[in-house]
Amino acid sequence: MTTDLPVHLAGREVVLDEVVARRSPWSAQIAAGDELTIVDLEGNQAVDFLLYDSADTTVRYSAPDTIAAQRNVYLTEGSVLRANTGDALMTLVHDEVGRHDTIGGACSKESNSLRYGHHTVHQHACVENFLAEGANWGLGKRDLVSNINFYMNVPVEADGALGIVDGLSAPGLSLTLRADRDVLVLVSNCPQINNPCNGFNPTPVRMIVTRAAR
Amino acid sequence: MTATTASTASPASTATTASTASPEGARAHARAQGGTVVETMPTVPAATAADWPEDIADTLADSDLLIAETVAGGNYTTLAIQRGTVVEFTDLEGDACAHLAIFNAADTSERLNVADTVKIQWQAYLAAGAMLLSDRGRVLATIVADSSASHDTFAGTSTRGVNEARYGDGSPQGGTPSGRDLLILGAAKHGLSPRDLPPTISLFQGVRVADAGGLDFLGSAGAGASVRLRFELPAIVLVANVPSPVDPRDDYISTPLRIRAWRGEAATLGSAEAVATPEATRAFGNTIDYARAKGL
Numbered sequence: 001m002t003t004d005l006p007v008h009l010a011g012r013e014v015v016l017d018e019v020v021a022r023r024s025p026w027s028a029q030i031a032a033g034d035e036l037t038i039v040d041l042e043g044n045q046a047v048d049f050l051l052y053d054s055a056d057t058t059v060r061y062s063a064p065d066t067i068a069a070q071r072n073v074y075l076t077e078g079s080v081l082r083a084n085t086g087d088a089l090m091t092l093v094h095d096e097v098g099r100h101d102t103i104g105g106a107c108s109k110e111s112n113s114l115r116y117g118h119h120t121v122h123q124h125a126c127v128e129n130f131l132a133e134g135a136n137w138g139l140g141k142r143d144l145v146s147n148i149n150f151y152m153n154v155p156v157e158a159d160g161a162l163g164i165v166d167g168l169s170a171p172g173l174s175l176t177l178r179a180d181r182d183v184l185v186l187v188s189n190c191p192q193i194n195n196p197c198n199g200f201n202p203t204p205v206r207m208i209v210t211r212a213a214r
Numbered sequence: 215m216t217a218t219t220a221s222t223a224s225p226a227s228t229a230t231t232a233s234t235a236s237p238e239g240a241r242a243h244a245r246a247q248g249g250t251v252v253e254t255m256p257t258v259p260a261a262t263a264a265d266w267p268e269d270i271a272d273t274l275a276d277s278d279l280l281i282a283e284t285v286a287g288g289n290y291t292t293l294a295i296q297r298g299t300v301v302e303f304t305d306l307e308g309d310a311c312a313h314l315a316i317f318n319a320a321d322t323s324e325r326l327n328v329a330d331t332v333k334i335q336w337q338a339y340l341a342a343g344a345m346l347l348s349d350r351g352r353v354l355a356t357i358v359a360d361s362s363a364s365h366d367t368f369a370g371t372s373t374r375g376v377n378e379a380r381y382g383d384g385s386p387q388g389g390t391p392s393g394r395d396l397l398i399l400g401a402a403k404h405g406l407s408p409r410d411l412p413p414t415i416s417l418f419q420g421v422r423v424a425d426a427g428g429l430d431f432l433g434s435a436g437a438g439a440s441v442r443l444r445f446e447l448p449a450i451v452l453v454a455n456v457p458s459p460v461d462p463r464d465d466y467i468s469t470p471l472r473i474r475a476w477r478g479e480a481a482t483l484g485s486a487e488a489v490a491t492p493e494a495t496r497a498f499g500n501t502i503d504y505a506r507a508k509g510l
Contacts, residue, residue: 058408063329064370067429068459073368074427084394084411086373099427103338103368105329110351113500114334114493127349144349146329146413156423160339162332 005208006174008094009037012210022202023124023191025133029054030179034211035093038150039174042203044167046152046190048106048126050144051081051089054182057139059083063102063146073156075100075148081177084145089183094176097169101154104164105146106130107192116194129188137184149190150175152197166196254286254470263474267302270476281475285455287468288389290396292403293451293475294319297510300478301355301443301451303417305362307469308437311419311458313371313393315401315411316346316354319448320510322406324350328413332367334493338423340365340415343487345497346443349412352501353494355443356487362439364420364432371397371414372459381466390466393454400452417441419458431460446480446501448510480505 005014015034019041020026030036038047053059062084067073069082077095080088092100105111108127112120130144151169156162191202233239257263263282270279280299285291287310293301303312318324327349332338334347342360345353371393377384384392386399398408418439420432455471457463481488481498488498504510 062370062413064368064413065373065459068369069376071429071460072427073423073429084373084408086375103329104333105327108330108349108351110349110500111327111330111334113351114330114347114496117496141323141349142410146327154333156338156427158423160337160423162338163336164333 006037006039008176009208009210011213013213014208014210016207016209018207019204020187020189020207022189022204024189025129026187026189026207027133027137028185028207028209030183030185030209031211032179032181034209035176035178036185037174037176037208037210039172039206039208040151040169041171041206043171043173044151044169044196044199045203045205046192046197047150047205048130048188048190049148049150050130050186052139052143052184052186053083053089054184057137057143057184059085059087060143060145061089061148063148066102073103075102081148088180090177090179092175093178094174096173096175097151099153099168100175101149101152102146103156103162104149104152104154106144106188107190112194120194123193124191126188126190126192129191130186133186133188139186149197164195164197167199254284254289256283265472266474270474274476278477280477281473283473285453285471285473287470288391288456288466290400290452290454291473292400292453293449293473294404295445295449295451295475297445297448297505298478298480299445299475300358301445301473301475302440303443304438304440304472305418305434306437306472308434309467309469310455310471311468312417312471313397313414313454313456314417315397315414315452317404317406317450318348318354319450320508322404322410322450324348324352325410325412326354326415328367328415331415334497335491338367339363340367343490345487345494346415347497351497352504353446353481353497354449355445356481357441358444358487359440359442362418362435362441364418364435364439366416366419366421366458368421368423368429369416369458369460371416371454372456376459391456393456393459396454396456397452400454404450416458419461421458421460429460431458431462433461444478444480446498447505
């Protein structure tokens with residue numbers, strides 16, 4: 001794995017640079033104005049993503065408020081990630097993929113039982129990651145809402161049909177989010193192996209927090 | 215300008231001239247207001263409501279007619295109902311929009327999960343036969359009848375800030391309340407907090423997804439459209455009747471929403487909805503085993 005910074009971060013001060021192991025949770029506080037870059041190291045790795053106002057975690061990412069404000073169901077460069085109050089939490093300022101999902105939600109042991117059968121119930125799932133990592137911040141089940149799935153492709157067709165289909169990403173593609181206020185980011189590096197969201201092979205991703213050089 | 219129904223207020227002066235300077239006079243004044251009928255109100259006992267659906271009024275006993283309420287535009291209500299209850303929502307004038315948050319009354323940590331609802335059914339547009347799924351892989355409710363088919367699983371409800379920008383106010387005490395503000399109040403009446411509010415669905419003011427993901431406002435199917443939900447678990451239902459957040463009209467247009475609820479039977483493994491798809495079979499299986507184990 002290269003430790004070089006993505007070229008679009010050239011000149012910025014690196015605050016944090018970590019690799020999230022396959023199937024694992026991750027979280028971080030991001031200060032207003034700082035940027036979080038996510039690198040899809042090996043390609044087509046869904047990064048399930050929740051976001052809270054650090055000062056008041058009842059103010060949290062809202063997929064419907066985000067969709068309603070931009071009048072579009074896909075996230076792409078320029079998308080503002082909004083809270084349940086309608087306020088901006090982060091903005092997607094750089095995107096090398098083109099489209100990300102915020103409709104499909106997180107996999108869970110329970111939803112896996114419906115989608116694939118009860119034999120999958122004991123497989124690890126994103127909701128488990130969210131619960132485990134959220135507990136470190138005093139967050140619980142009631143704090144989980146419809147999330148973002150970066151690098152996951154969920155087309156919605158004219159008749160309303162939708163599904164998680166083969167991804168649009170590729171090894172090394174990155175995206176960058178600017179924090180519009182102090183935020184807490186909660187991530188599940190998706191462990192799903194029953195659909196194409198991870199190319200049937202969960203892989204690590206890289207998280208880089210940067211700020212403008214002083 | 216707003217177009218909510220202003221019919222929730224009682225007449226300013228009821229047929230009394232009693233002085234309210236003493237408890238006795240104030241009591242007489244208060245009691246003289248009883249029996250006032252307005253367009254948007256609960257009717258108690260529910261069975262005395264005039265407009266039960268014919269197929270229900272003709273077949274059920276009065277004791278099975280559980281809830282009769284018409285919710286004003288820009289207002290809300292909450293329902294606490296047992297497993298098997300059927301709730302009918304009717305868009306009386308064509309501009310109701312029922313924003314719903316649904317909880318398992320036996321364990322309110324289990325609630326509507328819009329993402330799972332659309333993902334598991336491989337379908338974003340709600341219609342008859344669709345399940346409203348919880349975050350625990352169970353069916354909270356089933357759409358058993360739907361003459362509207364114009365609903366929204368994408369845009370959620372409105373917020374105070376957006377309503378302030380669009381209409382000048384979004385507070386519950388104002389004339390153009392946001393859906394979120396009303397749902398916060400409804401949640402509080404069941405011991406739930408803003409933390410507990412999940413993304414909602416809305417009935418009667420639909421959206422459709424266009425090319426490249428654009429969200430088109432489809433709007434109303436017209437006056438009189440109705441939806442029946444059969445609850446597969448005991449439920450707390452928060453209902454806010456406010457405009458869709460993507461309603462493009464400049465005015466806050468929100469008209470009465472009629473609710474009728476009656477006793478029914480939850481689905482069995484052999485019900486049409488439960489055998490419709492493999493996902494539904496497993497969802498109803500999870501739900502029925504859970505309800506039986508928990509004694510619901």
